[in-house]
Amino acid sequence: MTDDVKDGPDNRGRRDFIESITSVVAAGGIAAAAWPFVQSMNPSLDVLSKSTTEVDLSPMVPGEAKTVSWQGKPVFILRRTDEQIEKMRGEGEGKVPQADDSRVLEPEWLVLIGLCTHLGCVPNRKEEGWFCPCHGSAYDNSGRILRGPAPRNLDLPPYQFVSKDKIIIGKKA
Amino acid sequence: MSNKIVAWIDERFPLTAIIKHEMTEYPVPRNLSYWWNFGFLAMTVLVIQLVSGIFLAMHFKADAGMAFDSVEHIMRNVNYGWLIRYMHSTGASAFFIVIFIHMARTLYYGSYRAPRELMWWTGQVLLIMLMATAFMGYLLPWGQMSYWGAQVITNLFGATPFIGPEVVVWLRGDYSVGDPTISRFFSLHYLMPFLVVGMIVIHLVALHMVKSSNPSGINLAAKDNIPFHPYFTIKDIFSIGVFLIIFSALMFFTPNSFIEADNYIPANPLKTPAHIVPEWYFLPFYAILRAVPDLLGGVVAMVLSLLVFAAMPYLDRSSIPGGARYRPFYRALFYVFAVDVFILAYVGAKPPEGFLVPLGQLATFIYFGLFILLPFLSSKEEKWLIKRGLPPKVQELVDAEVAQRAQHKADRAAKRAARRKK
Amino acid sequence: MKNNFFMPVSFLVIISGLFIGGNVLASSSAVPLAKVDIELNQEAYKRGAKVAIETCNLCHELKYIRYRNLLDIGFTQQEVDGFRGNKSMEEVLAASMTPPLAKKAFGMIPPDLSLMAKARKKGDRYIYTLMTSYHEVADNQYDNKLFPGIRMPDIFALSVETDEKRRAMQDQQIKDVTSFLVWASDPHADTRRTIGTYVIAYLVLLTFLLWLWKRKVWSRLDD
Numbered sequence: 001m002t003d004d005v006k007d008g009p010d011n012r013g014r015r016d017f018i019e020s021i022t023s024v025v026a027a028g029g030i031a032a033a034a035w036p037f038v039q040s041m042n043p044s045l046d047v048l049s050k051s052t053t054e055v056d057l058s059p060m061v062p063g064e065a066k067t068v069s070w071q072g073k074p075v076f077i078l079r080r081t082d083e084q085i086e087k088m089r090g091e092g093e094g095k096v097p098q099a100d101d102s103r104v105l106e107p108e109w110l111v112l113i114g115l116c117t118h119l120g121c122v123p124n125r126k127e128e129g130w131f132c133p134c135h136g137s138a139y140d141n142s143g144r145i146l147r148g149p150a151p152r153n154l155d156l157p158p159y160q161f162v163s164k165d166k167i168i169i170g171k172k173a
Numbered sequence: 174m175s176n177k178i179v180a181w182i183d184e185r186f187p188l189t190a191i192i193k194h195e196m197t198e199y200p201v202p203r204n205l206s207y208w209w210n211f212g213f214l215a216m217t218v219l220v221i222q223l224v225s226g227i228f229l230a231m232h233f234k235a236d237a238g239m240a241f242d243s244v245e246h247i248m249r250n251v252n253y254g255w256l257i258r259y260m261h262s263t264g265a266s267a268f269f270i271v272i273f274i275h276m277a278r279t280l281y282y283g284s285y286r287a288p289r290e291l292m293w294w295t296g297q298v299l300l301i302m303l304m305a306t307a308f309m310g311y312l313l314p315w316g317q318m319s320y321w322g323a324q325v326i327t328n329l330f331g332a333t334p335f336i337g338p339e340v341v342v343w344l345r346g347d348y349s350v351g352d353p354t355i356s357r358f359f360s361l362h363y364l365m366p367f368l369v370v371g372m373i374v375i376h377l378v379a380l381h382m383v384k385s386s387n388p389s390g391i392n393l394a395a396k397d398n399i400p401f402h403p404y405f406t407i408k409d410i411f412s413i414g415v416f417l418i419i420f421s422a423l424m425f426f427t428p429n430s431f432i433e434a435d436n437y438i439p440a441n442p443l444k445t446p447a448h449i450v451p452e453w454y455f456l457p458f459y460a461i462l463r464a465v466p467d468l469l470g471g472v473v474a475m476v477l478s479l480l481v482f483a484a485m486p487y488l489d490r491s492s493i494p495g496g497a498r499y500r501p502f503y504r505a506l507f508y509v510f511a512v513d514v515f516i517l518a519y520v521g522a523k524p525p526e527g528f529l530v531p532l533g534q535l536a537t538f539i540y541f542g543l544f545i546l547l548p549f550l551s552s553k554e555e556k557w558l559i560k561r562g563l564p565p566k567v568q569e570l571v572d573a574e575v576a577q578r579a580q581h582k583a584d585r586a587a588k589r590a591a592r593r594k595k
Numbered sequence: 596m597k598n599n600f601f602m603p604v605s606f607l608v609i610i611s612g613l614f615i616g617g618n619v620l621a622s623s624s625a626v627p628l629a630k631v632d633i634e635l636n637q638e639a640y641k642r643g644a645k646v647a648i649e650t651c652n653l654c655h656e657l658k659y660i661r662y663r664n665l666l667d668i669g670f671t672q673q674e675v676d677g678f679r680g681n682k683s684m685e686e687v688l689a690a691s692m693t694p695p696l697a698k699k700a701f702g703m704i705p706p707d708l709s710l711m712a713k714a715r716k717k718g719d720r721y722i723y724t725l726m727t728s729y730h731e732v733a734d735n736q737y738d739n740k741l742f743p744g745i746r747m748p749d750i751f752a753l754s755v756e757t758d759e760k761r762r763a764m765q766d767q768q769i770k771d772v773t774s775f776l777v778w779a780s781d782p783h784a785d786t787r788r789t790i791g792t793y794v795i796a797y798l799v800l801l802t803f804l805l806w807l808w809k810r811k812v813w814s815r816l817d818d
Contacts, residue, residue, distance in 0.1 A: 018804065018807050018808050018811060019808060021804060022801070022804040022805060022807075022808050025797075025800065025801050025804055026801060026805075029797060029798075029801060032797075036252070036253035036256050036257065037224065037228050037253070037257065039252040039253050040228055040231070040232075040251055040252050040253050040254060040257060041228075041231065042252055044232075044246070044250040044251045044252060044254070045249070045250040045251075045252075046246070046250045046661075046685075047250075049663055049684065049685060054683060203816070245659050245709075245710075248781070248783075249659060249664075249782055249783075255781075255783045255787060256787070256790075259787070399816065403812050404812060404813060404816070407805070407808055407809045407812045407813075408809055408813075410805055411802065411805040411806055411808075411809045414798060414801055414802030414805045414806075415802055417798050417802075418795060418798045418799060418802060421791060421794050421795050421798060422791075422795060424791070425787055425788060425790065425791025425792075425794060425795070426788060426791055428787075429713060432713075434713065434714055434715050434716050434718070435714070437710045437713040437714035437780075438710075438714050504602055505602065508602045508603070508605070508606045511606055512606060512609050512610065515609075515610050515613055516613065519613055519617050523617075
């Protein structure tokens with residue numbers, strides 16, 4: 001502001017005060033007004049409720065594998081036979097040894113995120129596990145990487161059993 | 174540091190020159206009243222509508238099967254979706270309130286007169302663009318009133334001679350309002366406000382050439398002008414504060430007073446609501462449309478009721494400046510017109526039965542009658558006022574105008590005589 | 596004209612007269628709605644929800660309310676589990692009577708209730724008046740004063756109820772259902788009004804400050 005012909009030292013002090021306090025109040029208001037618009041771009045309530053998915057396991061028979069969706073991602077669920085559990089015991093024969101019982105809550109139920117840890121393709125179900133068609137990574141029936149370019153075993157989602165036959169994916173116990 | 178940046182820009186772009194010319198040194202009559210704030214308020218509402226509209230469009234589905242549900246999704250699930258939606262629906266009405274007051278100011282103070290005719294006409298184009306935008310936006314929620322309002326208004330284009338029915342189908346993209354209609358209306362509704370911005374630039378360029386009029390209607394001396402900044406920047410921003418208080422009261426406490434109850438019922442192409450009512454800002458024109466029993470006649474009357482405003486600079490034949498301030502008959506005409514518009518709005522809101530039919534026709538007759546009366550009345554009033562004696566400043570201007578007209582007459586006569594000699 | 600305010604004031608008087616007169620004309624012909632005050636708080640919503648889900652929801656769906664939304668009015672997870680049974684939290688409050696059955700029973704599908712309080716003028720009073728306007732026209736036959744020829748049965752049997760205590764209880768239930776339906780039509784209305792109060796208070800403060808600033812700037816003028 002250059003036009004301060006009339007302002008003596010008194011006026012200047014008061015004018016700056018009103019100007020500054022108004023500017024601060026206005027700036028606060030503009031920020032508060034912008035907030036709802038920014039928030040509106042965050043996931044809506046129906047999307048947020050999808051952060052967990054309930055899965056009923058009762059219809060599955062031993063040996064059956066199923067894929068469900070959780071937060072838009074595929075999740076493999078395998079009801080393992082006693083044979084498969086036996087075979088997978090220990091740390092496995094793959095590139096990243098990891099104890100099978102550290103990868104499950106119940107040995108009978110294998111719950112994995114169905115995305116190849118290489119570049120994100122969805123592997124196909126095979127007898128001895130899963131095979132990714134994109135670059136040839138192979139996983140066993142514990143989701144451990146056996147061979148191929150994938151660097152990690154298949155990831156584990158947070159989940160918990162709410163009853164013998166029901167799990168909630170997305171919530172850790 | 175910032176001065177160096179500004180200097181760098183100034184060598185490549187007339188930044189400081191523009192700011193000086195259009196703001197800090199731009200001359201504005203010092204006696205402008207608050208009626209002159211409404212143009213700026215209209216721009217404020219435009220910004221509100223643009224921002225709220227763009228964020229709504231992130232969630233809205235322009236599909237006949239999904240539109241209604243997507244609006245409920247916005248109202249219930251999207252964070253603050255209800256706020257953005259109500260802001261947009263209230264803003265539409267606020268836009269028209271502000272614009273109608275802005276127009277009323279122009280009519281009352283005679284700001285449409287030379288040399289501001291182009292401002293008046295670009296303003297009219299803006300009004301028509303706003304009405305088109307609002308009409309198309311109203312279809313989008315796909316409620317009963319949305320659907321049937323669109324059906325009725327698109328039907329009007331069937332009055333076009335020879336190609337009427339084809340035009341209607343072409344507009345809708347379907348035999349009746351349907352999915353193609355909502356898609357294209359969404360596309361155009363999103364587009365129009367940006368065209369409006371362009372038109373506003375033209376409107377303001379014209380303004381900055383002829384400068385604002387003022388409540389006295391007389392061109393003030395240069396010494397009576399003050400720079401736009403800081404006087405009118407702070408006055409404009411203050412008026413935004415007042416406007417936002419009223420706007421927020423409406424938006425947060427009575428948002429549904431602007432939404433027809435029937436629009437909370439999903440559109441049903443097989444069931445017309447008992448009363449089809451357009452949004453309030455279209456009511457007077459709707460009444461004029463229905464006042465004429467013939468379809469084409471009604472459409473022509475409705476279109477004319479909008480276009481007739483364009484003739485104002487030529488209908489007003491008085492050389493007394495300043496619109497209503499020094500002219501009691503013009504002022505009376507203005508208020509009679511205003512009451513008439515409200516009567517038309519009332520008639521438009523009700524079903525056309527009983528005494529409302531002749532009332533609507535009478536009000537339509539008065540509407541056009543006032544425009545037709547204006548040339549005669551303004552000339553007569555001028556003579557009467559001159560006889561009664563005018564304030565000296567006004568008298569000077571009138572004398573100058575009279576002399577100018579006499580000069581023109583003489584010039585034309587001389588030209589004709591010269592041609593005849595040849 | 597001698598007095599400068601004569602015309603604008605007359606104009607405002609005439610317009611107000613038209614507005615009021617118009618409203619009087621309009622309301623005198625329609626069936627009057629009961630001037631009832633509907634409570635708008637979580638307790639009322641919950642009481643109404645219980646009645647609505649156990650009764651109205653049999654025939655009417657509320658397609659925009661999901662079981663998960665019931666948590667928002669203060670029901671516990673257990674209570675919601677009680678309402679939903681085997682259905683997931685994401686499911687809508689669908690009618691127990693399927694549309695084909697409803698069409699057979701009533702000749703039409705009962706309308707969705709999620710938006711009913713906004714889909715009628717003065718929706719809250721409309722719903723209350725509708726539910727309390729049943730009257731007996733013949734033996735075991737009823738009709739409704741607000742909606743003659745209505746196909747919905749007299750659920751609360753108010754047309755034949757004589758016991759004052761029961762009538763009062765049912766009247767309260769109807770008010771509660773109305774409260775719930777008002778909530779269902781606009782679940783964020785209470786938040787909206789709260790935020791609105793703060794926004795307007797803020798704007799009054801800001802506008803006052805802007806007015807002071809404007810005065811300061813304009814005081815520099817008259818030199």
